[in-house]
Amino acid sequence: MTIPDPRHGLDADQLGAYFALIEAGDRLQRAVADQLAEHGLTHLQFSLLARLHDASTQAPDASLGGLRMNELADALVVSRSGLTYQLTQLEKTGLAERTTTPDDDRGVVARITPAGSTRIVETMPGHVALVKQYLFDVVTPDEIETMRTALGRVVEHLRPERRA
């Protein structure tokens, strides 16, 4: 589709793979978004809380376990302003909070609240079940492994970017 002309440098199979990748990602995100909405979360909020939850469980000290805004923005595919916005939303609903860094007064660390952890724990089973249903029940383990390594490489080459 869309001009399968060899001069353009991509053959039909490649184009098909590209479109399948984009469309699969889009549709998966859409299905996920619908399910997360039942728990009052957007996909980004969910990703954010999941990261913060992990950080909190791995923290050596209860007073730690947060993440810097910049770390989060780089880890998630989102601008810094978008992250600021969502963290504010999460603060309004009491699922996360801001703390100042001890060493650098410019920095802000985001941390999950107990309510946030509760929410994530409630949300996770349904989320995993949905991903399992739409992705892993349809794809063989070998295919999974291939995709994981191949897409990991793609992501690696795309990651160095920096955003506003």
Added chain:
Amino acid sequence: MTIPDPRHGLDADQLGAYFALIEAGDRLQRAVADQLAEHGLTHLQFSLLARLHDASTQAPDASLGGLRMNELADALVVSRSGLTYQLTQLEKTGLAERTTTPDDDRGVVARITPAGSTRIVETMPGHVALVKQYLFDVVTPDEIETMRTALGRVVEHLRPERRA
């Protein structure tokens, strides 16, 4: 990452594949969006024009070669309202136009204009080059083929949805 607990039904490799899929799709879309912006197009506008361009080149009659709004909305991952909005934008910039259907007065067919075709032809090489650089130069042909079939299956199971 994010609670690799077997009780949740997904193991670490599966979770990794899922995250890689989402992130690869996101980052690819972002890189593509940046490049398309140089040609004054959003990703959705580009997809829209590409479809309409194909439809016009395959039309038996010059007066045909358009697509119904519903067809487009189902083909692209977008709501009908979103499609209406974008088609209006494309009309403003003269890249596409609306026509009434001959048989059903409720229907609207979208058609690409000569200016739209020119724009697509101008935009395509850079787009393909970017996709080639970030996706196909990093992934082997075997991996491509695996992804194409596997993700095609995923898309197939996700497609039946209907939207407002």
Added chain:
DNA sequence: TAAGATTGACGCCTCAATCTTA
């Protein structure tokens, strides 16, 4: 009654500019 499409309100996200501290 239902199907095709559009409108208006609203939330999300990005960009550019700004503020604060290093």
Added chain:
DNA sequence: TAAGATTGAGGCGTCAATCTTA
């Protein structure tokens, strides 16, 4: 001067409601 983060303006896309024709 630069880094970390935020703000305000503006575009995009969704939902719910509406309009028109079948």
